Amino acid sequence: MSDEKSKWINRLLVLIALTMASVYLFPLYWMFVTSLKTGSEVFATPPALWPEIAQWVNYQDVWQSKNMARYMGNSLFIATGVMLITCLLGTGCAYVLARYRNFWIDVGLFLILMLQVLPASLMVTPLFVGFNQLGLLDYPRIAVILAFSAKTMPFFIVLVRATFMSVPYELEEAALVDGNSRVGAFLFIVLPLARNGILVCAILIFMQAFGEFVYAKSMIQDAQLQPASVGLNTFMGPNTVEWNRIMAYSMMYVLPILGIFILLQRRIVAGLTSGALK
Amino acid sequence: MGNIFKSFTATVLLSSSIIAANAMAEDVTITIWSLDSDVQPAQVFAKEFSELDNGIKVNYRRIQFDDVVSESMRAFATGKSPDIIAVDNPEHALFSSRGAFLDITDKVAASSAINADNYFKGPLNSVSWEGKLYGVPKATNTIALYYNKDLFKKAGIAKAPGTWDELLSAARTLNDPSNNVYGLAFSAKASEEGTFQFLPWAQMAGGSYKNINQPGVVKALDVWKTLLDEKLASPDTLTRGQWDSTGTFNAGNAAMVISGPWELNRMIDEAKFDWGVSLLPVPKKGAQRSSAMGDFNYAIFSNSKHPDAAFKALEYFAAQDHRLFPEFGQLPARSDITIPETGIALKDAALKVFLEQLKYAQARGPHPQWPKISKAIQDAIQTALTGGATPKAALDLAATKIAAVIK
Amino acid sequence: MRALLASLRDGRGFDISLISITMTFLLLFCGVPLIYNAIMSFQEVDIFNLNTFIRPWVGFDNYRALFADATTLPIFYNTLVFVFFSIAGQFLVGFALALFFSLKFSGSTYLRGLFLVSWVMPGLVVGAIWNWILSGDFGILNHVLKYIGVISDNIFWRSDIHFSLWAVIIANIWLGTAFNMILLSVGLAAIPNDIYEAAQLDGANAIQRFRTITLPMMRATIGAVVSLGLIFTLQQFDLFAAITSGGPANSSNVAQYRAWEMSFKEYDFARGATISVLMIGVVMIASIIYVRSTKQEIRG
Numbered sequence: 001m002s003d004e005k006s007k008w009i010n011r012l013l014v015l016i017a018l019t020m021a022s023v024y025l026f027p028l029y030w031m032f033v034t035s036l037k038t039g040s041e042v043f044a045t046p047p048a049l050w051p052e053i054a055q056w057v058n059y060q061d062v063w064q065s066k067n068m069a070r071y072m073g074n075s076l077f078i079a080t081g082v083m084l085i086t087c088l089l090g091t092g093c094a095y096v097l098a099r100y101r102n103f104w105i106d107v108g109l110f111l112i113l114m115l116q117v118l119p120a121s122l123m124v125t126p127l128f129v130g131f132n133q134l135g136l137l138d139y140p141r142i143a144v145i146l147a148f149s150a151k152t153m154p155f156f157i158v159l160v161r162a163t164f165m166s167v168p169y170e171l172e173e174a175a176l177v178d179g180n181s182r183v184g185a186f187l188f189i190v191l192p193l194a195r196n197g198i199l200v201c202a203i204l205i206f207m208q209a210f211g212e213f214v215y216a217k218s219m220i221q222d223a224q225l226q227p228a229s230v231g232l233n234t235f236m237g238p239n240t241v242e243w244n245r246i247m248a249y250s251m252m253y254v255l256p257i258l259g260i261f262i263l264l265q266r267r268i269v270a271g272l273t274s275g276a277l278k
Numbered sequence: 279m280g281n282i283f284k285s286f287t288a289t290v291l292l293s294s295s296i297i298a299a300n301a302m303a304e305d306v307t308i309t310i311w312s313l314d315s316d317v318q319p320a321q322v323f324a325k326e327f328s329e330l331d332n333g334i335k336v337n338y339r340r341i342q343f344d345d346v347v348s349e350s351m352r353a354f355a356t357g358k359s360p361d362i363i364a365v366d367n368p369e370h371a372l373f374s375s376r377g378a379f380l381d382i383t384d385k386v387a388a389s390s391a392i393n394a395d396n397y398f399k400g401p402l403n404s405v406s407w408e409g410k411l412y413g414v415p416k417a418t419n420t421i422a423l424y425y426n427k428d429l430f431k432k433a434g435i436a437k438a439p440g441t442w443d444e445l446l447s448a449a450r451t452l453n454d455p456s457n458n459v460y461g462l463a464f465s466a467k468a469s470e471e472g473t474f475q476f477l478p479w480a481q482m483a484g485g486s487y488k489n490i491n492q493p494g495v496v497k498a499l500d501v502w503k504t505l506l507d508e509k510l511a512s513p514d515t516l517t518r519g520q521w522d523s524t525g526t527f528n529a530g531n532a533a534m535v536i537s538g539p540w541e542l543n544r545m546i547d548e549a550k551f552d553w554g555v556s557l558l559p560v561p562k563k564g565a566q567r568s569s570a571m572g573d574f575n576y577a578i579f580s581n582s583k584h585p586d587a588a589f590k591a592l593e594y595f596a597a598q599d600h601r602l603f604p605e606f607g608q609l610p611a612r613s614d615i616t617i618p619e620t621g622i623a624l625k626d627a628a629l630k631v632f633l634e635q636l637k638y639a640q641a642r643g644p645h646p647q648w649p650k651i652s653k654a655i656q657d658a659i660q661t662a663l664t665g666g667a668t669p670k671a672a673l674d675l676a677a678t679k680i681a682a683v684i685k
Numbered sequence: 686m687r688a689l690l691a692s693l694r695d696g697r698g699f700d701i702s703l704i705s706i707t708m709t710f711l712l713l714f715c716g717v718p719l720i721y722n723a724i725m726s727f728q729e730v731d732i733f734n735l736n737t738f739i740r741p742w743v744g745f746d747n748y749r750a751l752f753a754d755a756t757t758l759p760i761f762y763n764t765l766v767f768v769f770f771s772i773a774g775q776f777l778v779g780f781a782l783a784l785f786f787s788l789k790f791s792g793s794t795y796l797r798g799l800f801l802v803s804w805v806m807p808g809l810v811v812g813a814i815w816n817w818i819l820s821g822d823f824g825i826l827n828h829v830l831k832y833i834g835v836i837s838d839n840i841f842w843r844s845d846i847h848f849s850l851w852a853v854i855i856a857n858i859w860l861g862t863a864f865n866m867i868l869l870s871v872g873l874a875a876i877p878n879d880i881y882e883a884a885q886l887d888g889a890n891a892i893q894r895f896r897t898i899t900l901p902m903m904r905a906t907i908g909a910v911v912s913l914g915l916i917f918t919l920q921q922f923d924l925f926a927a928i929t930s931g932g933p934a935n936s937s938n939v940a941q942y943r944a945w946e947m948s949f950k951e952y953d954f955a956r957g958a959t960i961s962v963l964m965i966g967v968v969m970i971a972s973i974i975y976v977r978s979t980k981q982e983i984r985g
Contacts, residue, residue, distance in 0.1 A: 013790040043529035092703035115715035125981035150714035211807025507883035513841035516933040
């Protein structure tokens with residue numbers, strides 16, 4: 001293949017990728033444009049691709065009137081908690097599930113997925129009743145962290161288990177022969193090798209938890225402790241659907257995660273596709 | 279140095295005196311849940327009441343319309359309920375019939391701030407159960423017909439439609455697909471909003487939730503079906519709430535809209551045309567009028583630890599009822615309050631119509647199983663409008679379901 | 686005692702303790718609610734006796750009542766359509782993108798990252814945006830389709846019984862593509878390049894290589910993706926709430942949304958629970974797919 005030809009193919013591929021990306025990202029753009037419109041402009045037919053006068057004031061308005069800083073802080077707290085618990089509890093389990101291959105492992109894998117039958121909206125009532133009896137509802141953010149960690153766990157375990165699968169078994173065996181205990185071999189040999197994959201999964205879990213809504217809405221009654229998703233929901237009353245401000249709020253809500261994401265995305269993709277899993 | 283020392287002692291003295299004052303007053307904290315935002319009455323009044331120097335502090339939580347019942351019932355079942363809740367009026371009986379709300383009949387009788395006789399019949403009916411009072415109406419509202427006067431003039435229609443036939447023919451004339459204008463906007467959503475909008479039509483035709491399949495009601499659903507079949511109203515009427523429907527009217531994409539007084543402030547801000555409000559059209563000239571009765575009630579939970587403090591809060595709220603319209607654009611549920619003119623011509627004219635319409639407002643229920651009754655009605659509306667069954671068959675099915683519920 | 690400690694540090698005990706802590710956690714926070722729901726489906730429940738386990742026992746009455754209801758079967762049918770087409774769509778789009786980006790052109794990792802955006806968006810926000818895009822009169826999707834001449838009249842995505850379920854499926858495909866693409870990319874990257882090169886030398890064309898190398902090597906990944914996708918799809922709730930609320934006339938209603946409606950709209954918790962128990966069947970299939978697919982894995 002000549003250099004000239006491969007250059008053109010490369011350009012063509014980039015062009016196709018850009019086109020697909022712009023189609024795929026359109027909802028995000030639409031969110032942005034809607035956030036800059038006035039209340040009635042939102043309902044105009046045909047819809048405008050850009051507002052007559054961009055209403056940047058929507059952002060300032062929403063940030064202040066909705067106490068967004070506080071909401072975001074709580075989201076951060078919950079997301080961090082969920083991420084930590086999921087990693088702490090999920091990693092070891094994933095390691096064991098990857099290490100063996102027998103009937104009981106199959107049962108374990110089966111159960112982990114099976115337990116996810118119920119959508120959060122149906123889990124919340126039993127959990128609420130149970131947490132109330134345990135007194136956990138006095139620490140509502142912790143309650144949400146525990147409940148949501150149980151929801152994110154299977155995803156984490158499935159992915160991290162795959163990561164462990166790619167760590168050659170011989171390395172662990174060699175460590176054991178060298179006199180390491182199982183704990184030592186796990187902590188100092190296997191874990192470092194799987195580090196990238198675990199980190200990436202942790203970030204993905206963090207992002208999911210940042211948007212958690214159903215549990216937080218029911219379990220956290222004190223507005224001081226509610227995350228941004230619940231704050232967003234306060235816009236959506238029967239007589240108060242202010243789409244432009246909802247979208248402005250949403251923009252500010254997703255921007256930080258989007259920011260982290262854009263900064264880290266190369267590592268996320270690389271971590272998942274090459275580093276960890278070969 | 280001396281200054282620092284002085285200010286230090288001052289601080290100590292000050293803070294110890296605050297502690298002493300607190301200890302003496304022994305503040306009671308009550309919790310209030312309502313859907314009002316920080317610029318709406320419940321939250322504003324709660325804040326004011328909390329700041330009064332009466333030893334009662336208020337902890338306010340805002341909950342969403344859809345969550346009011348499930349959240350508060352769950353809280354009640356687990357002993358975590360608030361002291362005061364604002365609940366939508368058709369759902370009041372669900373709680374009072376089960377003893378979840380406090381019977382405040384005696385407290386009201388002894389109160390100088392709340393007088394049951396001052397309230398409109400419909401709202402008062404919704405807080406009553408078997409002759410006892412289980413709450414106080416928070417505000418009231420109803421629905422009427424808004425119309426775009428500019429579009430009416432252009433189409434050569436002299437006045438707002440008074441009957442269903444006139445409504446249909448006006449909608450046909452005003453309907454202008456090439457300019458993205460629908461004749462009418464309303465909400466037939468499969469939620470309480472759909473029931474809220476449909477029941478007035480049923481009642482005007484002589485029906486009610488107890489006989490939802492009688493011929494007049496079938497006729498009403500026929501009219502709705504015609505509106506949708508001929509695309510005189512947007513097909514999204516089926517999935518859109520009242521607020522979004524009215525948004526299309528404000529943007530000039532619908533010539534008429536059926537909605538309530540909660541829209542007045544927004545419409546004055548956003549509508550760039552001349553508009554008016556008219557009573558809901560009736561089946562035929564001279565037929566009885568009817569409308570929906572909306573809005574919330576306050577109630578005290580029966581397991582409240584501070585029922586007296588909670589009742590004081592209700593008394594304070596009731597004493598602010600005269601501020602509801604001037605400050606918040608809401609209608610007090612009371613006949614003894616005359617609403618002052620706002621000086622905004624459009625708003626004052628509209629208000630007159632709404633007050634007139636309010637005279638015909640009927641409460642939904644009260645019935646402890648209202649959500650199920652309402653769901654049967656919503657299902658009938660949706661099946662008929664999407665062509666799943668004829669209006670008659672759909673309403674017959676609803677009647678059977680409702681009969682099973684009310685027995 | 687010492688043997689126990691030694692085993693914890695250095696033997697089976699280590700494995701068992703790692704796995705049992707997590708399993709206890711999951712059983713407590715997922716298993717117990719599940720059992721609670723299963724029990725409720727045999728009881729008469731209203732919200733006032735939510736806090737106790739002792740409630741009137743009604744046997745299979747809730748199940749009978751559910752199947753006597755004419756709306757139930759169409760709702761289960763909708764659920765199958767929703768799950769099948771969502772997964773098929775997510776998977777095909779995700780796989781196509783993963784293959785495309787495995788071509789390694791300049792900036793391919795960076796551009797691939799952009800497709801992960803739907804993962805970071807909270808469900809509530811995604812629902813709100815799609816509600817807005819799919820709206821009939823002022824939705825941008827109709828506007829675009831009309832502009833490029835695909836349709837001449839607006840499609841009422843949310844309100845036309847023929848389209849409402851598809852409206853949610855479209856949004857769900859968008860939402861799930863990121864997850865499918867990234868997992869499948871991982872699987873693709875794990876296939877050693879020399880296998881392809883050897884096949885190319887043997888004269889296999891691209892399609893043959895895909896069928897004889899890529900697909901078989903990807904079995905484990907595909908199993909994981911499909912089974913996780915199945916579970917995510919079956920739990921999809923936000924999109925229904927935001928776009929169609931299951932309407933009109935239940936045309937886009939699915940089991941998980943109906944179960945919520947029963948519980949929190951009609952306050953019939955027992956029947957809500959009954960539906961969720963029936964959903965166990967579907968998740969069981971997902972779990973079996975996953976467990977079977979792990980048998981295809983090749984240890985690194």
